[in-house]
Amino acid sequence: MTQGREPQVYAAGVKELWQLPDDRFKAGSVIHTLGYPLPPETFGGGFIYGMAANVLDIGMVTGLDYKNPTTDPHNELQRMKEHPAVARMLDGARLIRYGAKAIPEGGLFAMPRPCADGLLIVGDSAGFLNGMRLKGIHLGMKSGMLAAETLWEALQADAFDRETLASYERRFKESWAYAELRTARNFHQGFHNGLLPGLINAGLATFTGGAGFGFINKLHGEPGYARMKKMGWQPKETPRAKIDNVLTFDKLTDVYNSGTMHEENQPSHLIVSDTNICRDRCTVEYGNPCRSFCPAAVYEPLFEKSDGKFEGRLQINFTNCVHCKTCDIADPYQIITWVPPQGGEGPVYTGM
Numbered sequence: 001m002t003q004g005r006e007p008q009v010y011a012a013g014v015k016e017l018w019q020l021p022d023d024r025f026k027a028g029s030v031i032h033t034l035g036y037p038l039p040p041e042t043f044g045g046g047f048i049y050g051m052a053a054n055v056l057d058i059g060m061v062t063g064l065d066y067k068n069p070t071t072d073p074h075n076e077l078q079r080m081k082e083h084p085a086v087a088r089m090l091d092g093a094r095l096i097r098y099g100a101k102a103i104p105e106g107g108l109f110a111m112p113r114p115c116a117d118g119l120l121i122v123g124d125s126a127g128f129l130n131g132m133r134l135k136g137i138h139l140g141m142k143s144g145m146l147a148a149e150t151l152w153e154a155l156q157a158d159a160f161d162r163e164t165l166a167s168y169e170r171r172f173k174e175s176w177a178y179a180e181l182r183t184a185r186n187f188h189q190g191f192h193n194g195l196l197p198g199l200i201n202a203g204l205a206t207f208t209g210g211a212g213f214g215f216i217n218k219l220h221g222e223p224g225y226a227r228m229k230k231m232g233w234q235p236k237e238t239p240r241a242k243i244d245n246v247l248t249f250d251k252l253t254d255v256y257n258s259g260t261m262h263e264e265n266q267p268s269h270l271i272v273s274d275t276n277i278c279r280d281r282c283t284v285e286y287g288n289p290c291r292s293f294c295p296a297a298v299y300e301p302l303f304e305k306s307d308g309k310f311e312g313r314l315q316i317n318f319t320n321c322v323h324c325k326t327c328d329i330a331d332p333y334q335i336i337t338w339v340p341p342q343g344g345e346g347p348v349y350t351g352m
């Protein structure tokens, strides 16, 4: 279904809800930021939304096509809150909820074929997200409506083969959703060479109906995990936020606020197909980036060097998992598979 399509690229969205002591940030107010505190070679930015009942929704989106293997999306959110303007907004406020989710950023050319025999794909799974506007719910809803119309037709014809269901794709191409996604079709790929070329591309896109630098051909992307550099690439470490448990929190405190629950006595829903790779290769080549990209401290490499080689095991604290699926996407060896845990367990995303 992805044949002939550009590889999907993702970003990890990490967010917190804060209860403000007063109405300093009006419900419905929106702030989007670009870049800070990420380095120029990493795509991403922040969002701050005013919600009802004086709740502030603050988050950071980090492109999962980053180069530095120590990139840590949770840490980037904590660093964003250290900015004096953001810290002032949160002065006297209380953290009430935490969550994370990977979002498809690849745009129109990275969308898979959304239909096959007996199958329609809607929402994020089909890439219905406008990365330029950081919005996808309206597109997800539209894809559901188009799928419903297609299914109604299929039910009447009692035919669910690919040819019949292909009218879903036709409906999409005739809809405003397709027109909107065309205007952002080269947005994310424009940042592959850094912030400045990305900004110029985005500016150019506003005058070229979304083409940007791709006015002759589409801009090509590559899977995010393939862009990760091995250890030794500079800079080695990303700066860490100073955790004070008032404005900034560590991952475990945030996991507590996600309300995630998994019964301990079940097989792990995070399957690492070959942990020898984690111990023998990843320690040396990438420094075990699972420690950094997982926003819930699930992966704990307990490796120690002895006689010139690493020994020990990878501990997987799967009960911490907040179901963002970042590990499945960002792992440079592609040996992690996320599967649903037993019946309905996971984070409590009320109000998220």
Ligand code: SF4
Residues within 6 Å of the ligand: 270, 293, 294, 295, 296, 297, 298, 299, 320, 321, 322, 323, 324, 325, 326, 327, 328, 338
């Ligand atoms: S284990 Fe994977 S899916 Fe779970 S929180 Fe960590 S990165 Fe996300």
